[in-house]
Amino acid sequence: MMCYRESASNIALFPRDTYLSRPYIFYSIMPFSFSTHCLSSMTLDEALSALEPHTSHVEVMNDGRHYIENAEPLLSHSFTYSIHAPARSVNIASVLEPIRRASEEIICDSIELAVAADSKTVVFHPGYYAFTEEYDKAVSSLKKSLEAINEYAEDAGVTCCVENMGNWGYFFLKDKSDIPLVGDTPFCLDIGHANECGTLDSFLDVPFMHIHVHDNDGKSDSHAAFGEGNIDTLKVAEAILRFGVECPVIECATLEASLASAKVLEGLL
Numbered sequence: 001m002m003c004y005r006e007s008a009s010n011i012a013l014f015p016r017d018t019y020l021s022r023p024y025i026f027y028s029i030m031p032f033s034f035s036t037h038c039l040s041s042m043t044l045d046e047a048l049s050a051l052e053p054h055t056s057h058v059e060v061m062n063d064g065r066h067y068i069e070n071a072e073p074l075l076s077h078s079f080t081y082s083i084h085a086p087a088r089s090v091n092i093a094s095v096l097e098p099i100r101r102a103s104e105e106i107i108c109d110s111i112e113l114a115v116a117a118d119s120k121t122v123v124f125h126p127g128y129y130a131f132t133e134e135y136d137k138a139v140s141s142l143k144k145s146l147e148a149i150n151e152y153a154e155d156a157g158v159t160c161c162v163e164n165m166g167n168w169g170y171f172f173l174k175d176k177s178d179i180p181l182v183g184d185t186p187f188c189l190d191i192g193h194a195n196e197c198g199t200l201d202s203f204l205d206v207p208f209m210h211i212h213v214h215d216n217d218g219k220s221d222s223h224a225a226f227g228e229g230n231i232d233t234l235k236v237a238e239a240i241l242r243f244g245v246e247c248p249v250i251e252c253a254t255l256e257a258s259l260a261s262a263k264v265l266e267g268l269l
Contacts, residue, residue, distance in 0.1 A: 093127030
């Protein structure tokens, strides 16, 4: 196939048993989506069933145990979905053309999955360069992939957002200075990644259409509860409102942390 087409202290008011012993649907004016990342050790169907008491919006981490090739597992649930395309084995900036082309096609497969699941948003990673000497070639590969992915997404009626990266080797989009490389591709701000890289304040000035909400101590990508690390929750909430993001995605490591994050967001938005 070719590609054409509240504050942290507030968490203490809601102890662990409150989240896990009874269903809690969040009724903020702004809906929140929960990433299946918080239940990555479960099968996808088990994860979706576990999220049903808590949310009507889910971002499927289409990787690992949650990787799917068709939308059938999603259609048996009544969520509104976004799709996070596979990332761990994908590099759309590869200087090796067969790998670049296959990575591009995998992103396009997630666009098709989104169409089948009536989802309007797909998130993907920008890739990396393996050697500094290959930087210029990798930039060329990245732009080639983005052109094809954006065209395919537009034809499918899906918004494809490229996400900033954590402090991982030679990945692109760890810093605001890389934003020009992605051109007009819509941007997904991952605040935990930016905080780990020490670039969150600068990224909060970049218009974003999609956001991944989690927290950390600025040293590791722990995907902790929002408000539990050193991220300024008020600055993030202000940016969400300023850029008109309709449904922030909570991407924490555990369901407990996701529910705590939703409670903090509920107090801010």
